[in-house]
Amino acid sequence: MNYFKALFTIVKKDVLMEMRTKEVVNASLVFAILLVIVFSFIMEPGSEVEKKIAGGIFWMAVTFSGILGLNKTMMSELEGGNFEALMLAPVDKSAIFFGKVISNMLVLILLEIILIPLFLIFYSINIVSHPLMIAVLFLATYGYALVGTLFSMISVRTNSREIMLPLLLLPIMIPILIAAILSTNIFISGSDIIYSYNWIKLTAVFDIIFTAVIFGIFSAIIEE
């Protein structure tokens, strides 16, 4: 079967299931909104401190609520043995993996789209104050979905999956989180965007390396 057709079939199925159950979006969204609102109470509106840490709050909301979502999406594959059924299908196993990555990425993008106006309301901060921020959002979200999907596939089979996923995922995510937070802060503070280039490059390199490695070894590692 065509690689991209298989990938699209997985994404289409996940979108259909999510539109019907809204389990992943609801679990992630409630947590993210609460986190953004609670942090808005502890800072003086319009203060410099708020501008310095807004990027951190934004990416913290995305990261932690995303973990909830990653666990939920992978649970739907485990229930009823669907993951085994997917592995039996006559398609490249990495197409199934990247289909799941895109599904998870779509949920994270939806989450970010909802969080951006919330930052305007509660912090008077425009997260997308520069067009390059769209590149940061895209690259960091892809990197997060990529590594998150891989580790959720591993952790979902353990008894303590809620603890195991952040323990495995967050250390690997450190470079991408630092790059995303610092480049977001550069755009928010109105600093020269030239300082963000290296962070954006770092995120892109992270994405390329992990995509290549996972594409190359996924079929082998997923089998016994």
Added chain:
Amino acid sequence: MGSSNTENTPLISLKQAMKIYGHLTALKKVDLDIFRGQSITIFGPNGAGKSTLLKILSMQSRLTSGSLLYNNIPYKKLNDDFRYNFGVISHQPFVYGGLSAMENLKFYGSLYNVSNVEEKASELLKQLDLYKRKDDLVRTFSRGMLQRISIARALIHSPEIIFLDEPYTGLDSLASNKLSILLKEQLSNNKTIIMVTHDLITGLDLADTVLIMNKGKIVYNCKKSDIEQENFHNIYLETAVEKGA
């Protein structure tokens, strides 16, 4: 092993197959040849290695040692497309609770590149008495209905080899009868069926070759035509208990 087929090359050939899980040896140097159009039923007590053997044959699990050949080609050299030939009914239904019966079949049909998937899905759902519930979410289905949708999913792409692990579990007598008819139809189309079951009567009815396993070994391998069917229950008890002991 005997063959009811004129072809000389086995469709599946297992040689000196070993499967070890930690300290447990689930399969002990198993040799088995399966020919196209054959219907094999595997009996045996719990923990005999039946499901492990089925998982190995359907490439769901890898061998620890030994070889597995499909049409004389080692399984490691086969590409993903070869799995198109397999239909697997497992202990688990392999369907999504958040999708309807029709959506599940359309999804798996798409993965197997089935043309006219909706038509084929409708036909199977009608055969399995699920058509009226085709738009209902699978999570609202009973155990027996889940088993029937699982059968439909496994057959949606008309596989050449059908692996069944306890397919009659949860089915009422009417549904069991329909499944038997469906499987006999598959056999008449020269499909190969490998089934694991505890149901001696149904298993024997469908089989042309009977295997009994115990403690990771095939302890009995015989053509059905060579078996005195009235005595099979005794043969099973003697073989499964004594040879495995």
